[in-house]
Amino acid sequence: MPGETYNVGGRNERRNIDVVKQICGCLNELRASELGHERFITYVTDRPGHDQRYAIDAAKLEMELGWRAQETFETGIKKTVRWYLEHTDWWKPLRNVYRGERLGL
Numbered sequence: 001m002p003g004e005t006y007n008v009g010g011r012n013e014r015r016n017i018d019v020v021k022q023i024c025g026c027l028n029e030l031r032a033s034e035l036g037h038e039r040f041i042t043y044v045t046d047r048p049g050h051d052q053r054y055a056i057d058a059a060k061l062e063m064e065l066g067w068r069a070q071e072t073f074e075t076g077i078k079k080t081v082r083w084y085l086e087h088t089d090w091w092k093p094l095r096n097v098y099r100g101e102r103l104g105l
Contacts, residue, residue, distance in 0.1 A: 001064060001065075004060075004064070006058070006060055006061040006064075006065070007056045007057055007058050007060065007061060008056070008058060008061060008067075008069075009055075009056030009057070009058035009061075009069070010058070010068075010069030010071060010072070010073065010076070011058070011069070012069075012072065012073035012076075013053060013054065013055035014053060014054050014055075014073065015052065015053045016051065016052065016053065016054070017041075019054065019077075020041060021038065021041075022073070022074070022077050023037075023077065023081060024036065024037040024038045024040075024041070026077060026078050026081040026082075027081060029078075030078075030081060030082060030085060031085065044102065
């Protein structure tokens with residue numbers, strides 16, 4: 001509907017750690033590592049306002065427009081990881097600006 005706002009999501013609520021572990025699993029499959037990519041997970045103290053999970057309520061979009069995600073979380077995250085691995089020319093220059101340090105409090 002014109003002028004309306006919709007949340008776009010795929011009914012795939014996940015805890016942050018589950019998203020990270022899924023990404024590591026994709027990397028293990030696409031870029032094999034003898035020790036596994038999970039060894040790079042570092043736990044940090046939560047900062048104020050830190051998200052504990054990712055979830056979007058797309059019910060309005062589904063009911064009013066009949067839209068539903070065609071990807072599952074698993075297929076979508078694998079495609080996303082593959083895209084980043086295949087397009088280093090897009091993201092590597094960003095490493096000159098942001099070196100991976102923690103942002104926020």
